[in-house]
Every structure is written in structure tokens, then in C-alpha cells.
Amino acid sequence: MILIVIFGLIVIPYLVIISNHKDVGVNSSNLIVAKVNDYCIYQYDIDSIFSQFEGSISKDKILTDLVDEYVVISQADNYQVNVTDDELDDFILQFQQAQKAAYQIGIEVYGEKEYKKSLKEQMIFEKVKDKVQNNELVISDNDVTDFKQFMVDLGDQVIANMDVPEIRDNYQSELQDFLFEQWIIQRKKDVDIVINDIK
Numbered sequence: 001m002i003l004i005v006i007f008g009l010i011v012i013p014y015l016v017i018i019s020n021h022k023d024v025g026v027n028s029s030n031l032i033v034a035k036v037n038d039y040c041i042y043q044y045d046i047d048s049i050f051s052q053f054e055g056s057i058s059k060d061k062i063l064t065d066l067v068d069e070y071v072v073i074s075q076a077d078n079y080q081v082n083v084t085d086d087e088l089d090d091f092i093l094q095f096q097q098a099q100k101a102a103y104q105i106g107i108e109v110y111g112e113k114e115y116k117k118s119l120k121e122q123m124i125f126e127k128v129k130d131k132v133q134n135n136e137l138v139i140s141d142n143d144v145t146d147f148k149q150f151m152v153d154l155g156d157q158v159i160a161n162m163d164v165p166e167i168r169d170n171y172q173s174e175l176q177d178f179l180f181e182q183w184i185i186q187r188k189k190d191v192d193i194v195i196n197d198i199k
């Protein structure tokens with residue numbers, strides 16, 4: 001997942017790049033490529049992100065990341081997560097101050113209502129992630145061993161020579177992200193996901 005840091009907050013650009021869609025029907029120029037519960041991901045969303053990242057990320061990876069993001073957002077009620085209007089206004093103010101041009105482009109491209117809705121979803125994603133990481137995920141030695149193997153498989157030879165305590169000391173945030181990804185995989189079993197072919 002590609003992330004941007006703004007004032008210490010990790011922000012998901014995919015949800016800013018696209019407008020959140022509920023199922024509003026399909027026409028030939030905008031096919032639904034996936035649904036996560038009531039959230040629809042359109043071919044246009046995939047194409048838009050693909051072009052903005054200049055093809056450096058595959059369309060399949062974009063789709064997978066978007067599905068994962070909506071799986072997390074769909075868990076908000078289960079974790080009693082919401083974002084108040086005041087919280088959203090504060091976040092938008094910080095975002096405008098940090099990246100005024102990016103914010104203005106978002107408003108122009110997607111309209112103020114849809115753009116603010118996407119920013120709110122980013123906040124929900126982060127709140128759910130924080131709750132899960134702080135309250136549910138306990139890193140066991142087996143988790144560290146699984147993470148080590150995962151990193152070695154990716155070609156990280158430095159970690160191959162580390163023991164469990166060293167990995168815990170040097171890879172704390174990466175371990176949490178790894179376990180969060182495992183959590184998402186488990187949550188997918190509880191969510192209605194339909195994926196169609198992308199072009």
C-alpha cells in the first residue's frame with residue numbers, strides 16, 4: 001500500500017484519488033470491477049490511479065489495495081470508530097496548510113463533497129488501524145519468525161542473520177504493518193467481496 005505522511009498521519013492516497021462510490025448503476029464507460037459490501041470500485045478508479053502513478057503500479061495491485069482499504073473501512077462500526085465533523089474540519093485545515101495545491105486539485109477534480117468524503121474515509125481507515133494495532137495485535141515469537149521469512153523471501157539478507165529480539169528492536173513498525181495485513185486477510189472472510197475482471 002502506498003502511503004503519504006502528513007503531520008505524522010499516514011494517509012492513503014488511493015482514497016483521495018478516487019471518489020467513494022456506492023452502487024449507483026453501471027454504464028458502458030464505467031464498469032464495476034469490485035464491490036466490498038456496498039462500496040463499488042469502478043474501472044475508471046483503477047485507470048485514474050494507474051495513470052496518475054504513470055503505470056509504476058499494476059492495475060491488479062491497485063485493485064487489491066483498494067479492496068483492502070474498503071475492508072478496513074467496513075470494520076468501523078465493529079470497532080466503534082467514527083469521525084466527527086470537527087475532527088474532519090481540523091484534518092482538512094492541516095491538509096490545506098501542508099499541501100494547499102494538492103488539496104485544491106482534489107477539490108477541482110472531484111468536487112468538495114466527494115473529496116471531503118474521501119478524506120473522512122482516510123481518517124476512518126487510520127482510526128480502525130490504530131485500534132487494531134493498539135488493542136488486538138500482540139507480536140509473538142512465531143509472528144516474528146513468519147515476518148523474517150517473508151522479508152527473506154523478498155530478498156532482505158540483513159534480516160536473515162538476525163535473531164528474534166534483534167528483529168523486534170529493529171523492525172517494530174514493519175512487524176505491526178505485517179500483522180495488520182494478516183488481520184485484513186482474516187477480515188476478508190467476514191466481508192462480502194465481489195471482484196470482476198479489470199481491463
